[in-house]
Amino acid sequence: MNELHKETSPYLLQHANNPVHWKAWNQESLDLAKETNQMIIVSVGYSACHWCHVMEHETFEDSEAAAVMNKSFINIKVDREERPDIDAVYMKAVQIMTGRGGWPMNVVCLPDGRPVWGGTYFRKEEWMDTLEQLQQLYVANPEKMLDYAEKLHQGINAISFIQQPETVNNFNQDNLEALVEKWKKSFDWEFGGYARAPKFMMPSNYSFLLRYAYQQKDSNLFEFVNLTLTKMAYGGLFDTVDGGFSRYSVDMKWHVPHFEKMLYDNGQLVSLYAEAYKLTRNPLYKEIIEKTLSFISKELTAPNGGFFSALDADSLTTEGHLEEGAFYVWTKEELKTIVGEDFELFGTVFNINDFGHWENGNYVLIQTESLETIARQFNLDSTELHSKKENWEKLLYISREKRKKPRLDDKCLTSWNALMLKGYVDAYKALGTVEYLNIALKNATFIIENLWTPEGNLLHNHKNGKNTINGYLEDYCFVIDAFIALYEVTLDEKWLRDSKQLTDYCFDHFYDSSNGFFAFTSDLDTALITKHYELEDNVIVASNSTMANNLYKLAIYFENSYYETVAQKMLAHILPDIDYPSAFSNWLQAFLNFSDANRELAVCGENALENILLLQKEYLPNIILAGTHRPSELPFLKARFEKGKNLFYLCQNKTCGLPLEDMVSILNSIKNLRNS
Structure with missing residues (x-):
């Protein structure tokens, strides 16, 4: 029978009353498939997904379709937000088989979990006919299906395998300039973004392009980023009535959104608009930040400080029908x-x-x-x-x-909470609103108290006081990044120590020294049919590129040469083979970190925090900030504090000049760097 009533995921609970005999992904379900020699249907979606709801209503709520599924298959429902590891592996299979991907994603597998067929949305009749044909083939000619499964499995392993280059090609500023020039050819100069539909916001792309335009004094590129942020802010995609961005626009002009509002989009976009506001002081960007955070506070924040995941695309009409965008x-x-x-x-x-x-x-x-x-x-x-x-x-x-509001996905995911936490910190940096810092600190406490175990590992999900899934690399990398950001605005070194502890845990349980990257899942978790390494930046940046940026910063704070070496090796492997830069923008951020334009700034003295917060209001993407108002044992700050003085040490690559003693002088020095 249907077992999803036992779960906490809002998406799985949405299917708990289907006539399909759904099971959750667990060892018991997988063992049953092997014991009964039945093929497995793995159906993946998420609670705010419109077409997931459509397929549920048309097919999974239909007794005739359910009968076909229940007769011959073990049916497993997966929430892609709770199990991004399963989603990533089977998405590779669907992309190999069909050339595209998306949700809902439906895959038929052999009893051992290897896929043999799959796709995205299917109408009821097509779905039933295909399942019946697959079952007939499995009974009549299992060898043929086994052969295909093996070939497909080899293909999945091939695209999952990270091949070490025979020679390391140098990647330099000339390569980067060529990539950016190629990138510009895809720009939409009327509405911003890329000249295609649908249009996703891709915050990491515009964060990198803003920094590159600033450092290279590329006014044309800056104009494009400003155009994009302005057009996204003008509405349609952005809810001007109550704040918050929808997931993407179905058209070229950012007008009609796919109406679900996701926490991860809004966290990253607050950070992006905060960066842009610091550079431009554009009041529109300030309005977007404030409206978005007001929306998050009202609709996606739990009393304990956690952040909920999403609002659905669909809501009830006055006639009581679920309809996309009705609200x-x-x-x-x-x-x-x-x-x-x-x-x-x-x-x-x-x-x-x-x-x-x-x-x-x-x-x-x-x-x-x-x-x-x-x-x-x-x-x-x-x-x-x-x-x-x-x-x-x-x-x-x-x-x-x-009106009837869209349904709420009220699970808390560690990775997405960390993205939103950092959004609040970045908004505090830009606007100085103390409430934003308080909310960020409350969320950090929520993560530490509910999602970080005494054994040292993070957990991925939290709902109704329960945590059921061990953390993925995305949880660690974004929490580390958020905690570093908290250090930057509090100067409380606890946040750096926590970041280092989590980083060292990643080296113990995620790092693959044979290829120099971090696996997506811990070595303590049950292995899937292939190992997954998240390398390409997408709507959410890749966990490995985020780790490279984290390692760069922590290497400076703790003077840890191993962290620096690992980050440089990751970059050396990725950068020379970049063909389409939009999928590697966070890696390119890391490359800029290691460029000659980057500096480290130590701010020491009784007024260190006050001075740091003044500096944080400036757009300084190439400056790593640290500070202390008392003697510090942090390696980067050790022996730099002098009682009675406010000192600013501007450093590059472990070498510092003589300290300056006032804010004007240090800002002029930073300004001169850009003009040199």
Whole structure:
């Protein structure tokens, strides 16, 4: 029978009443397949996934389809957010078989777990016919399926295997310039982002490009990044009524989103907009940060300080039907009633016209012009229009709150919590809002108390006081990164010691010295059909590229040459073979860290924290900051504190100049570095 009622995952619980005899992925389920010699259906999705819901309703809730599945297969449902390791392995198989991937993902496997067929969304009849044919083939000609499974397994292993280069090719600034020039050819100069649809936000891409434009004084590239961030902020993709970004836009103009709101997107985008705000002081970017964090606080924050995972794409209509985007869209009549006499102006700001129309008389709010431009068009003061816009959004919010909200995925994932924690820290750096630091510290305490065991390992998930999954590399790398960020704004060395402890645990249980990278799963976990190494940066950056950046910083703080050597070897392996830089932007960040433009700055003295926080408000992507207001045993700061003095040591590659004693001098020195 269906066993998913025993689980805590909101996605699995959504399927607990299906007539399919679903089981969770566990050793008991896998052993049963071998004992009964039945093939396995592995069906992977997540709670906020629209097409996952569609396939559930059309197929998995259907008794006829369930009968086919129950008769001959062991049926296993997997939450890809709880088990990214399983998702990654079988996604490779689907991509080999079909040339594409996505969710829902459905794979049929032999009893030993090796896949023989798979794809994404299937209609009921196609699904049933295929399963019946596969079962007939398995009974009549099992050798043929075994042969195919072996060949496919070899293919999965081949793309999972990290081959060591015979010779190490040097990667230098000229290579990077060539990659960026190639990259520019894919830019959309009208709406920002890439000239294709759907459009994903890819925060790591724009973080790197912003830094590269700044360090190389590339005004053309900076203009593109600014265009992209502005157009993403103008709405559609961004919920101007209540803050927060949806997962991606289905069109070229960032207008109609795939309406689910994911914690990981919003955490990374807050960090990106905070970086951009420090460089530009653009008030639009500040608004985006504040609205997004307000949304996170209201909708995705637990009383214990943890962050929930997502809001669904689908919500109930007034007729009681689940429909994608129902919570977020408006008819013209609704808007006229809510806004009243200002509707003409409102309609100009938010494009209640052909440009802003989605479908079936529904509009998704989107700006195309700045409020300053529109204010001039209507002979208004821009301050007055800003005030009107705020008031409209309050009215819309009050009206929208009367609707049925999208379903909440209330599990807490360690990796995503850490991304959001860092978002709060980066917002604090940029804006100085103390509440953001307090929320970050509360979340860090939540992670330490609930997700870090006395044995030293992190756990991946938390819901209803339960943790059921051992941590993955993504959990460690993002927590390490977030804790380093907390050190940078508190100067509490506890956060660095915690980061180092977690890093050393990664070396003990994830590091593969034969290829120089970290495996995605711990050596304490049951092995899957192949080993997974996460190398390519995607919507979420790769765990290995994040580890390379972490190791760079920790090598400086602790003067640990081994950390530095490992990070350099990782880079030396990855960089020379980069063909499409958008998939390696966080690796390119790490390359810039090791460039001649990078510096380390030690801030010592009774006013160290105050001075550090002033420095944090500046955009200094090539400066690693450390500081102390008392004598410190941290290797990088040891013997640098002098009572009664505020000292600034600007260093490069373990060599420091004479200390400066005032903020103006150190900022001028940093400015001169960029101008040299």
